Amino acid sequence: MRIRDGFLLRDVSGACIVVPLGERVVDFNGLITLNETGRALWERLTTGCELGELVDTLVRDFAVTRGDAARDVHAFMEDLRAKDLLVECP
Amino acid sequence: MSTPASSEYRNLTAVLFQRAAGVGTPMGGTFELTSRCNLACRMCYIRHDAADATARAGELSVLQWLALAEEATAAGLLFLLLTGGEIFLRPDFLEIYMPLTGMGLNLILYSNGTLVTPALARTLGTRPPSRMEVTLYGATPETYATVTGHADGFARALRGIDLLCEAGMTVAVKFTITRDNVHEYDAIREIAHARGLPVKAGWLLTARADGAPGNASQCRLSSAEVVALEGADAEARERWATMDPAEAAAACAEPMYCLAGKATFVINPHGAMNPCVDLPLPAALPLEVGFPAAWEAVRSFVRTVPATPECVACDLRAYCPTCPARAYVETRTFTGVDTYACAIARARAARLADMQRPG
Numbered sequence: 480m481r482i483r484d485g486f487l488l489r490d491v492s493g494a495c496i497v498v499p500l501g502e503r504v505v506d507f508n509g510l511i512t513l514n515e516t517g518r519a520l521w522e523r524l525t526t527g528c529e530l531g532e533l534v535d536t537l538v539r540d541f542a543v544t545r546g547d548a549a550r551d552v553h554a555f556m557e558d559l560r561a562k563d564l565l566v567e568c569p
Numbered sequence: 570m571s572t573p574a575s576s577e578y579r580n581l582t583a584v585l586f587q588r589a590a591g592v593g594t595p596m597g598g599t600f601e602l603t604s605r606c607n608l609a610c611r612m613c614y615i616r617h618d619a620a621d622a623t624a625r626a627g628e629l630s631v632l633q634w635l636a637l638a639e640e641a642t643a644a645g646l647l648f649l650l651l652t653g654g655e656i657f658l659r660p661d662f663l664e665i666y667m668p669l670t671g672m673g674l675n676l677i678l679y680s681n682g683t684l685v686t687p688a689l690a691r692t693l694g695t696r697p698p699s700r701m702e703v704t705l706y707g708a709t710p711e712t713y714a715t716v717t718g719h720a721d722g723f724a725r726a727l728r729g730i731d732l733l734c735e736a737g738m739t740v741a742v743k744f745t746i747t748r749d750n751v752h753e754y755d756a757i758r759e760i761a762h763a764r765g766l767p768v769k770a771g772w773l774l775t776a777r778a779d780g781a782p783g784n785a786s787q788c789r790l791s792s793a794e795v796v797a798l799e800g801a802d803a804e805a806r807e808r809w810a811t812m813d814p815a816e817a818a819a820a821c822a823e824p825m826y827c828l829a830g831k832a833t834f835v836i837n838p839h840g841a842m843n844p845c846v847d848l849p850l851p852a853a854l855p856l857e858v859g860f861p862a863a864w865e866a867v868r869s870f871v872r873t874v875p876a877t878p879e880c881v882a883c884d885l886r887a888y889c890p891t892c893p894a895r896a897y898v899e900t901r902t903f904t905g906v907d908t909y910a911c912a913i914a915r916a917r918a919a920r921l922a923d924m925q926r927p928g
Contacts, residue, residue: 487673491645492594494585498647498673501696508699508739510675512581 480565481527488513488521497521507562516541520555527568530556585647589832594645595864597833599846600637602665603628603654604838608681609718610706612747612774612788614847614898619658627839631664633856637836640860642672650677651698654838657684663692670696677702679743682729683722690729694736702769703730704743708756715749727760734764746772747788751798772798773890776898778849792912796920809921817887824893824903830871834864844871848894877904888921889914 485503489496495518497511513521519540520533530552537548559565589596607619617624629637638649649669656662657680669676676698682705693701705726707713714720733740742761746754754770761768772790777783790798799805820826830844837843841852842863851870855863874893880886891910899907 489647489673491596491647492585492589492592494588496585496647498675500673501670504670504697504699505695505737508697509578510581 480524480529480567482521482524482559483564483566486511486564488518488525507564516551517555520552524559524565582648586828586832589645590828593868594832595641595834596645597648597650597828598641598646599650599652599833599835600634601652601654601835601837601846602634602656602662603659605658606653606655606681607658607683607719608655608706608722610716610745611784612716612745614775614777614783614785615654615779617654619655624838628659629838629840629856631661633840634665635668637840637855637860638669638672638674640855642674644860644864647673647675648677649674650679652679655684656680657689663689666693667696670698675699679704680729681706681717681722681726682733683719683725685729685732687732690732690736690738693733694738697736697738700739700741701733702741702743703733704745705730705757705760706745707750708753708760712750712753716745716747730764730766734766740764741767741769744768744770745774746770746790746798747774748790748794749788751790751794754798775847775895778847778898780849780898780901786909789909792909792916795913796916799917800920809917810924812887814887821886821892824874824876825871827892829894830867834867842867845894847898850897875903877906879906883914885911885914885918888917 483503485500487498487500489498495513497513499507499509516537519536523533523536533552534545534548537543537551538545541548543551556565586596601615603624604615604617605619605621605624606613606616609618610616638646641649651666656678659665666676678698678701680701680703682703703726705713706716707723710720710723713723713726730740730742742757744754744757757770758768772795774785774789776785799809825844827845829848833845835843835846836855840854840856841849842855843849843852844867851866853863853866858866876893877896880889880891883889889910890913891907893903895910896905896907897903899905899909
């Protein structure tokens with residue numbers, strides 16, 4: 480799965496902010512702020528990946544247990560699904 | 570994840586702006602695309618006639634606005650307001666707007682709504698701004714005509730609002746309160762609420778930023794009318810009743826106590842950059858010196874703005890709506906006394922004392 484097209488991740492004043500572009504504002508009119516782990520997950524999801532790869536990313540880059548990483552990934556993905564920001568990769 | 574109508578969004582933007590002010594990032598910008606307007610409001614701080622050839626000739630081109638937007642975005646611009654004058658007077662408005670929608674900006678548009686056509690609304694609706702604010706100057710054609718000089722503008726503005734809503738845009742109704750339309754505030758609220766739209770009303774009219782003669786002082790409410798208006802507004806009553814005067818005064822201890830020149834800037838129709846729409850200084854020129862250098866000039870300028878000595882010593886500071894920009898446009902000096910603000914501060918303090926008196 481991956482993030483829908485039409486979003487730009489920006490660094491502004493030390494904050495990581497995702498902004499919808501152009502027609503994407505029609506179905507997502509707002510802003511997303513991401514912490515470090517959220518940013519890592521978002522960047523992986525921009526090109527597309529599986530859940531296991533997201534957990535691997537957190538375990539590798541943030542020194543968390545696999546159980547904690549899985550919980551964080553699950554919560555993040557639920558949030559993205561609720562906003563309809565995910566699509567299945569072909 | 571937050572959307573414009575939510576309190577979470579307001580809290581997020583407040584935090585982002587405070588952080589930007591701390592490090593001097595120009596996070597919020599205003600592009601005044603034109604000073605020309607098809608309406609003729611007597612109280613306006615910027616207006617030139619729609620057909621004013623001199624004003625039109627001095628306006629930046631599409632490419633100049635886009636170059637400024639790109640440079641500003643690289644410097645940290647996130648929230649960009651496009652305003653006028655009337656933005657839709659520019660026949661090339663969409664040539665400016667459409668590329669901006671792909672730059673990663675949160676866009677806001679201000680308009681009087683009278684020039685919105687079905688085709689324009691549909692086009693905007695395909696790549697909408699985060700919100701659009703349309704000003705109504707009255708709730709009847711008669712009052713609208715008294716304020717703007719155009720009776721037909723009322724129906725056209727309402728139609729514009731409806732077209733924008735039909736195109737799926739996030740719309741708010743603005744109401745610029747003057748002596749001539751204050752009696753229709755409730756009716757304005759009804760018009761907006763019937764459409765499910767919020768109302769943003771403001772009564773603080775300022776003199777023209779360019780120093781040309783204007784009529785703001787004749788159009789604005791008296792201090793007694795301002796206080797009566799606030800007394801009739803539950804939110805304002807609550808705000809005043811719970812205000813800590815010492816804390817409020819401390820919040821405006823610096824002469825330029827707002828975000829202007831710390832996290833926000835304005836570029837006027839001719840390309841001069843200033844801290845806010847009211848203040849025509851320092852008129853830095855980003856197209857000549859580059860955006861970063863112009864922004865630094867604006868930041869440096871606000872640090873040098875002096876306080877009005879009478880204001881520093883005033884016990885009513887917490888109740889006062891003035892600031893150096895207001896002092897400048899009202900008196901043409903930073904240290905002049907904004908007597909209109911003084912009258913409002915006195916009236917607010919007296920009303921609050923009445924509210925707090927036992928029995």
